[in-house]
Amino acid sequence: PYYTWVDKETCIACGVCGATASRIFDYDDEGLAFSKLDSNSATIPVPADDESDFIDAFESCPTESIKKSSTPEL
Numbered sequence: 662p663y664y665t666w667v668d669k670e671t672c673i674a675c676g677v678c679g680a681t682a683s684r685i686f687d688y689d690d691e692g693l694a695f696s697k698l699d700s701n702s703a704t705i706p707v708p709a710d711d712e713s714d715f716i717d718a719f720e721s722c723p724t725e726s727i728k729k730s731s732t733p734e735l
């Protein structure tokens with residue numbers, strides 16, 4: 662499984678991830694993205710049904726702000 666989080670230091674609020682993987686990514690008041698699976702903590706795996714959308718978003722982020730790990734960040 663994949664675990665994910667967004668680096669808000671480099672996110673430019675472009676909006677691609679929420680459009681591509683709306684069940685995983687949402688935006689804060691400043692438009693910066695975060696993983697709504699687990700409040701951006703990379704502790705809950707991306708559901709299998711959402712994996713392809715997640716990979717699309719991961720590969721589409723223009724600033725490589727979407728992070729991906731095969732282990733939880735504990």
Ligand code: F3S
Binds near residue numbers: 679723725727
């Ligand atoms: Fe930010 Fe990348 Fe999403 S720039 S809004 S994390 S696609």
